[in-house]
Amino acid sequence: MKKWYEEQSVDNDIVISSRIRLARNIKGFYFQERMNRESAIQLVNKVTGLTKDLELKENQKFYECSVNKLRDIDKASMVEYHIISPLLAEKEVETGLIVSQDESISVMVNEEDHLRIQAVASGMNMEKAFLDADRIDDFFSEKLGYVFNERYGYLTSCPTNVGTGLRASYMVFLPALNISGKIDKLAEEIGRYGAQIRGIYGEGTKGLGHIFQISNKTTLGRSEKEIIDNLEKIVDQAVLQERKRREFLLNMNGDEIEDKVYRSYGVLKYAKSINTIDALMMLSQLKLGMDEDLIKLKEPINIHKLMMEITPANLQKSLGKSIGRGERDRYRAEYINKKLPQL
Amino acid sequence: MLCDICGKKEAKIYYTEIINGKKKEQHLCSDCASKNSSFLNFPQGDGNDLSLGGMLFGLLDSIGKQQNEEEIPITKCKSCGLSYEEFLKLGKFGCEDCYSSFGKVLNKNFRSIHGADTHTGKKPKGYESEMNRIVNELSEEDKLTIQLQQAIEQEEYEEAARIRDRIRELKKV
Numbered sequence: 001m002k003k004w005y006e007e008q009s010v011d012n013d014i015v016i017s018s019r020i021r022l023a024r025n026i027k028g029f030y031f032q033e034r035m036n037r038e039s040a041i042q043l044v045n046k047v048t049g050l051t052k053d054l055e056l057k058e059n060q061k062f063y064e065c066s067v068n069k070l071r072d073i074d075k076a077s078m079v080e081y082h083i084i085s086p087l088l089a090e091k092e093v094e095t096g097l098i099v100s101q102d103e104s105i106s107v108m109v110n111e112e113d114h115l116r117i118q119a120v121a122s123g124m125n126m127e128k129a130f131l132d133a134d135r136i137d138d139f140f141s142e143k144l145g146y147v148f149n150e151r152y153g154y155l156t157s158c159p160t161n162v163g164t165g166l167r168a169s170y171m172v173f174l175p176a177l178n179i180s181g182k183i184d185k186l187a188e189e190i191g192r193y194g195a196q197i198r199g200i201y202g203e204g205t206k207g208l209g210h211i212f213q214i215s216n217k218t219t220l221g222r223s224e225k226e227i228i229d230n231l232e233k234i235v236d237q238a239v240l241q242e243r244k245r246r247e248f249l250l251n252m253n254g255d256e257i258e259d260k261v262y263r264s265y266g267v268l269k270y271a272k273s274i275n276t277i278d279a280l281m282m283l284s285q286l287k288l289g290m291d292e293d294l295i296k297l298k299e300p301i302n303i304h305k306l307m308m309e310i311t312p313a314n315l316q317k318s319l320g321k322s323i324g325r326g327e328r329d330r331y332r333a334e335y336i337n338k339k340l341p342q343l
Numbered sequence: 344m345l346c347d348i349c350g351k352k353e354a355k356i357y358y359t360e361i362i363n364g365k366k367k368e369q370h371l372c373s374d375c376a377s378k379n380s381s382f383l384n385f386p387q388g389d390g391n392d393l394s395l396g397g398m399l400f401g402l403l404d405s406i407g408k409q410q411n412e413e414e415i416p417i418t419k420c421k422s423c424g425l426s427y428e429e430f431l432k433l434g435k436f437g438c439e440d441c442y443s444s445f446g447k448v449l450n451k452n453f454r455s456i457h458g459a460d461t462h463t464g465k466k467p468k469g470y471e472s473e474m475n476r477i478v479n480e481l482s483e484e485d486k487l488t489i490q491l492q493q494a495i496e497q498e499e500y501e502e503a504a505r506i507r508d509r510i511r512e513l514k515k516v
Contacts, residue, residue: 142469152449218456221458
């Protein structure tokens with residue numbers, strides 16, 4: 001079965017994925033801040049005990065596990081693939097996970113809220129992500145009973161998520177805007193319309209790999225549809241600006257950009273050792289070159305998938321053992337050398 | 344850039360104040376920001392601890408203080424025992440009842456975070472609102488009486504007459 005990130009879709013040169021997250025809490029349990037160990041275990045068992053029913057309802061295979069019992073490397077790998085959040089990986093109390101075979105649907109138990117339902121679709125397809133999340137939401141709502149209040153909607157542990165509990169986010173590839181230093185301007189503009197943008201590799205990485213996440217800021221007072229429609233318009237604008245900027249840059253510095261793309265390909269194809277940051281940077285340059293037809297490879301390759309595969313934990317998982325940094329950089333180079341098709 | 348007040352430390356906070364239409368812009372270090380009267384509730388420190396929880400604390404606490412003058416909020420949640428101070432510090436609630444325990448101060452908090460204080464989105468399937476529940480528990484006669492009232496208010500006199508007849512029938516039985 002194909003994973004969601006292996007599916008092809010519209011506009012996915014710029015919009016890599018569309019993701020929905022719903023925060024939900026279950027009746028009869030204190031929120032995380034006040035929950036004791038016994039209740040945490042009870043809740044994980046209660047939720048993961050529904051996996052078989054969920055499979056029947058969804059007609060696809062789901063896996064379940066206790067996240068806190070996994071090896072650190074497995075947790076780190078799941079974080080790098082965006083299946084679980086860094087917070088869930090760090091927690092020491094009982095935490096659970098249910099995940100669909102294609103990894104497009106996941107339910108985290110005992111993260112900041114009792115349930116965090118996530119659904120992701122490839123490219124610009126928030127509708128599919130929302131329909132999936134909404135269906136899973138109805139299933140757990142019926143089986144477990146949520147904490148809901150007429151005035152404030154779905155009650156959440158943190159007041160920033162109350163109401164719909166919905167966070168919709170698009171993962172976008174914005175090399176031209178980032179190279180031209182336009183991301184701060186974009187952040188200011190979309191901030192006025194209730195959305196936010198940030199780099200996916202966390203604070204201080206300055207949009208490494210030129211990949212950003214655009215998501216809604218508020219969750220109360222607007223319906224799910226209004227939130228998603230609004231965000232879609234914002235992302236459409238960002239895509240338009242990125243395309244315009246690319247056109248401008250290619251007209252002005254086409255030769256220079258082409259040279260960078262080929263240099264990146266050369267290093268990625270033949271280097272003997274490469275660290276994560278350099279690899280991500282060069283892969284993103286190569287992706288830009290491929291998207292703009294500056295470079296043609298003999299076979300198609302999913303660069304975004306490769307970017308996820310070469311992060312430290314995933315690399316070590318595919319090798320089947322933990323290795324030190326130096327050895328890891330050599331293995332990473334070898335891995336990319338092999339994966340990249342010829343010119 | 345150095346702080347506009349002390350001129351010694353690096354300015355980490357860019358602050359715009361608009362009072363009665365007059366705009367005042369300042370670049371401040373976190374120490375001066377927390378000392379300055381307008382920043383009474385800004386978390387102290389070197390600025391590295393400006394986590395969301397910390398920001399929220401400043402935001403919510405200042406609203407709480409403004410309200411304190413008018414009404415004293417309940418200090419502890421009646422169910423889980425979380426105090427309002429703890430909530431401000433953590434930026435998180437302890438249980439569903441915290442929402443009703445701290446209810447009075449929350450609406451303003453929510454408006455400052457979300458720009459709204461009322462949910463308009465999805466409801467769990469089969470969710471029955473408080474109002475519907477009360478209506479459903481009424482006797483048939485009481486329900487019809489309410490409908491009669493509504494029909495008269497909307498000047499639907501034929502409908503009103505029909506309801507009135509049904510109430511009469513019920514009374515006979």
